[in-house]
Amino acid sequence: MSYSSSARPVHIAGWPGLLLCLLALGACTPATLKERPGYWADQSVAAKAFNHRVRFLVLHYTGGDGPRALNVLTGPSVSSHYLVATAPPAHSGEPIVRQLVPEYERAWHAGTSSWGGRHHLNDSSIGIEIVNAGPIETANGNAWQGFRQDQIAAVSSLSKDIVTRYAIAPENVVGHADIAPGRKVDPGPAFPWEALYRQGIGAWPDATRVAAYRNQFAGAMPSLAAIQSALARYGYDVPVTGVLDQRTHAVVVSFQMHFRPARYDGVPDLDTVARLWALNDKYR
Numbered sequence: 001m002s003y004s005s006s007a008r009p010v011h012i013a014g015w016p017g018l019l020l021c022l023l024a025l026g027a028c029t030p031a032t033l034k035e036r037p038g039y040w041a042d043q044s045v046a047a048k049a050f051n052h053r054v055r056f057l058v059l060h061y062t063g064g065d066g067p068r069a070l071n072v073l074t075g076p077s078v079s080s081h082y083l084v085a086t087a088p089p090a091h092s093g094e095p096i097v098r099q100l101v102p103e104y105e106r107a108w109h110a111g112t113s114s115w116g117g118r119h120h121l122n123d124s125s126i127g128i129e130i131v132n133a134g135p136i137e138t139a140n141g142n143a144w145q146g147f148r149q150d151q152i153a154a155v156s157s158l159s160k161d162i163v164t165r166y167a168i169a170p171e172n173v174v175g176h177a178d179i180a181p182g183r184k185v186d187p188g189p190a191f192p193w194e195a196l197y198r199q200g201i202g203a204w205p206d207a208t209r210v211a212a213y214r215n216q217f218a219g220a221m222p223s224l225a226a227i228q229s230a231l232a233r234y235g236y237d238v239p240v241t242g243v244l245d246q247r248t249h250a251v252v253v254s255f256q257m258h259f260r261p262a263r264y265d266g267v268p269d270l271d272t273v274a275r276l277w278a279l280n281d282k283y284r
């Protein structure tokens with residue numbers, strides 16, 4: 001049996017409501033009463049104590065060309081919410097990005113992952129895949145494919161919209177390498193994190209604080225245990241062992257690719273440590 005319009009609940013909220021009802025010739029449903037299959041949801045009173053399910057923005061490179069990425073990301077194993085082409089097409093002067101998964105759904109882009117003590121980041125993040133080959137061989141040896149300016153402009157607009165809508169903290173805009181050190185390196189050291197920071201997306205240490213910590217630690221570096229603690233405080237999943245083990249090395253590589261891409265050898269040197277301390281001052 002289907003509902004006829006005359007069988008719908010009638011709710012008249014005083015004279016203004018009645019007047020609206022009369023004007024609408026019997027469609028007397030308040031805007032806050034939403035029809036659902038077989039019931040109504042009264043949305044007239046809203047709670048205050050809640051937050052967004054989405055807390056992280058994770059950036060990736062595809063590691064292949066656009067057609068291959070689209071094929072993989074629409075296949076049975078992995079996906080991302082968004083895919084940004086190398087040279088995004090435009091409509092009315094603005095770039096088009098592909099949306100492959102609705103934001104309220106859980107895309108499969110992060111895999112085994114951890115950030116800030118949270119695990120399984122597919123549950124709580126939006127994932128953007130950026131078409132980029134990653135490591136490439138050139139006549140001068142191994143290199144990383146650069147990102148085009150128009151591609152980064154599209155990533156910037158998309159990211160800014162997402163971090164604004166979900167109020168994502170700067171330190172929670174991360175690369176796949178940050179949340180899966182040793183397993184992933186994307187979006188790689190060629191990714192322009194600092195440029196995105198200048199556009200209001202993600203974190204970056206203040207140069208004056210970095211310089212101050214370089215001075216402070218020039219005479220005596222913090223212990224490895226202190227460095228591991230600082231990495232963990234910033235968000236990385238690293239145990240405090242006091243030794244430069246394989247996991248710590250991988251985490252330092254990820255940190256350097258993000259915040260000191262000129263050298264990402266996994267050695268926690270003075271400049272690396274100064275940037276880490278400056279980031280914790282600012283964000284943690």
Ligand SMILES: [Zn+2]
Pocket residue numbers: 059060061109176184186
């Ligand atoms: Zn990735």
